[in-house]
Amino acid sequence: MPVPHEITIAVDPAVEAALAKWLTESGTILHFDRWITPGLSGALLATVVLNTPGRAAVGLIMKICPPGKVTGKEAQRHAEALEASPAFAATHLVTQPVEPIRGSRGWSIMFQEVAGGSLRTIRPLSAIQGVDLAQVTATVVRSVLLDWNPTPSTQPVTAVDFFRDLLGSRIDKGGPMDQLAEQMAYGSDPGSPAPLWVTGRTGNVVPNALAWTSTDSWPEAASNERLMVVVGHAHGDLHANNILIPQKPLPNPSGYRLIDLSAYAGDAPLVRDPGHLLLSMLMDEVADLGDLKRQAVSEFLLDPSLERSDYLQVSGLLELIKAVTEVGDQFASQLGLLDHWQDQAQLALAANALMFAARLPDVSMKQWCFELACEALGRFCTTQGVEAPDEAPSASLLGAQEPAPxxxxxxxxxxxxxxxxxxxxxxxxxxxxxxxxxxxxxxxxxxxxxxxxxxxxxxxxxxxxxxxxxxxxxxxxxxxxxxxxxxxxxxxxxxxxxxxxxxxxxxxxxxxxxxxxxxxxxxxxxx
Incomplete structure (x- = not known):
């Protein structure tokens, strides 16, 4: 059966060949409907209708995944998530009615059900407006932690290994962390080596989060600390575009669906998803704020229990931070692991902030994320009784304007x-x-x-x-x-x-x- 012209002109020849082979062997006729907005992975998305002999026609989302360490494994990991948690999957994931099609050179084609049967009545969390966003988000996070993980377990991991595990392959030689490090300048000499400690904009001497991704010179009190890491089913790349919310006509967060499960794991640190989701939702908002309000958001991320009049100017963001943080704390309290969870949350905040620092194009936001990562590591070190040196050089990204005091x-x-x-x-x-x-x-x-x-x-x-x-x-x-x-x-x-x-x-x-x-x-x- 021929591949529709709209697909042929838009895809790699390896994709066209694999799809044409599958259509011929299965006797399926594929009718192209339209392309839809792609995500951040580089995959192509389209709505299509499959007509297979002996079966009713079915409308599906066709996702063409490019080669890559993560995207190339999405079909497999999605299938693993469906099999590992059938009850959760039935309510909050989307099925794959057709086996994935493998192409040459690492390309793959997935077919997923249309959540709720209609694209008109479901929206990504990023598009939800006019409602209590903090409560909608908290409802989703609570379900991801509790409903997906009714019986979580723990793994004892040192703080150093936990921090690096969260960053994964990003700390590999020549990877995103190395690329970010090449953009840094310390003190007045752009060629100075990366120090273990830096002076932040607040005047605090804090760990250099970039240096700590690779150095083995962590202070003993921090490097030997073993965390009881809470593990279970996790999305791995949770952000507001990967969460679909039904609207009939008002948002129904309890009926959410998760998509793009390329980073799914059944034994992942559960603290990672809430923190990554929270930062992803804050980035565009923080980018529009002035320096003082950005600092207010940073301080509240580090300690949501703070209450100061400065924060009233960004109360919507702070309500979101507080709501998501409280859900995580309640989850950990029920396990009797609140202290360990909060330590993990500081390290996860540092790791997630570094991820955004490496991927954002805006230099001022890269600087804000880097400083947030350093301050989060500093909070963790303070908790562990690690004393910072009295002095350390400043740290700034090349091209960033020197901030005013x-x-x-x-x-x-x-x-x-x-x-x-x-x-x-x-x-x-x-x-x-x-x-x-x-x-x-x-x-x-x-x-x-x-x-x-x-x-x-x-x-x-x-x-x-x-x-x-x-x-x-x-x-x-x-x-x-x-x-x-x-x-x-x-x-x-x-x-x-x-x-x-x-x-x-x-x-x-x-x-x-x-x-x-x-x-x-x-x-x-x-x-």
Whole structure:
């Protein structure tokens, strides 16, 4: 039987040949319906209808899996998951009505049932909106831990081995961890070797998570610590696109289905899936946050029991973190293994954060994930009584902007709040020396809607605050020597308060009373 043209033009010749052979031998006619959005593995997905002699026509998802250590084993591992837990599989997995088709060079073709019989009434968790996402996610995580693992077991594993096992082949020579290490710089010398300890942005001296993936020089108190690792059935790559939620019309999380089981194992650390899912759901949200809010999320991930007013600004994310963490803690408490579970959770947070640091393209988010991994390892070491050295070099990814100290970031946040509600009858004026700010801080300040900026930086029009505002939305007008400022209702007048390289000295024409903010290199005046 011929392979439909829509498939032939889109797949590798090895796939076409294997599919054509199977269709001929089985007498099956395959009708192509449409391609659907693929996942992150590089597999091709399509809805098709199989017409096999003696059987009713059936609509299925056809998944064409490329060669690879993980993707090439998906059909086998999916079958293992179905066989190992029939009751759970009947409710929360999808069946494979047709045996997988093996092609040459490692290609394979899978056919899976359409969960619920319809693609219109089921959505990935990542697309769920307008509901209590924290509770929906917690319902899924609780079921993955409890329903899939009614009788979990334990394996005693040293902390070092556990940390490295979570990272798997990613720590192999030339793998993702080595590639990430090549992008790191320590202290002021980009060529410095990787130290065991680094100074984080918070000022804490913490383990260098990258160095600890390979070194055998872990402190004795940490390297000899044996964890009672809770093991059982686990997805292995759980994220919000691998969880399908029925909607009829409201989401029904208890009817969820798991897909993409290429990393499934029946004896995997159970702490891995909740942590990976949580970070996967946070990444896009955290990427849109400022420095202070990112730090709030980091601190809450490290210790969800914290309560501070800073966290109210990102309460939706924190509710998600708390809900998922509480489900894991409750699961472990029932086993009498809460302390071991929480130690495992810190190491899993470090390992999962390193995974995201290696795969994300955004340098600032790679840096955030790396720092989170180091802080998580630091929390584990503190629990084990490991003392950090008094000093250690800083660590940053090549190309990442040097972060501002958190006291300056907090001052900026206060500045933004204090000056956010200006109107036609309220003038907001900034007096600033942009030469004392990083380019990132200059851009942030320039993006706010000031009426007047008095910049004490003599190079403001060359590489200072006004130059940083170029390309940003809004009308900003640099007033130079001999020009009269024209004040508009929707424009920012930028006055050079010092000596301009091109225009000489200029005296501001506006008297500006100032209100100082603590720990800030700038002031926020208003009248």
């Amino acid at each position: 958190f006291d300056a970031v907090r001052a900026f946040e206060a500045l933004a709040v204090a000056c956010a509600d200006w109107s036609a009858t309220h003038t907001t004026i900034l007096v600033v020396d942009s030469a004392r700010l990083t380019p990132e801080s200059q851009a942030k300040i320039s993006s706010l809607r000031w009426r007047v900026v008095v910049d004490l930086n003599s190079s403001t029009d060359i590489n200072g605050g006004w130059a940083a505002s170029l390309g940003l939305p809004g009308d900003r007008r640099l007033v130079t020597m001999g020009q009269d400022p024209l004040f508009g209702r929707s424009s920012t007048v930028w006055l050079a308060g010092g000596r301009s390289q091109r225009h000489g000295p200029h005296r501001p024409r506006v008297r500006t009373p100032t209100v100082a903010l603590p720990a800030s290199p700038f002031r926020c005046p208003g009248h």
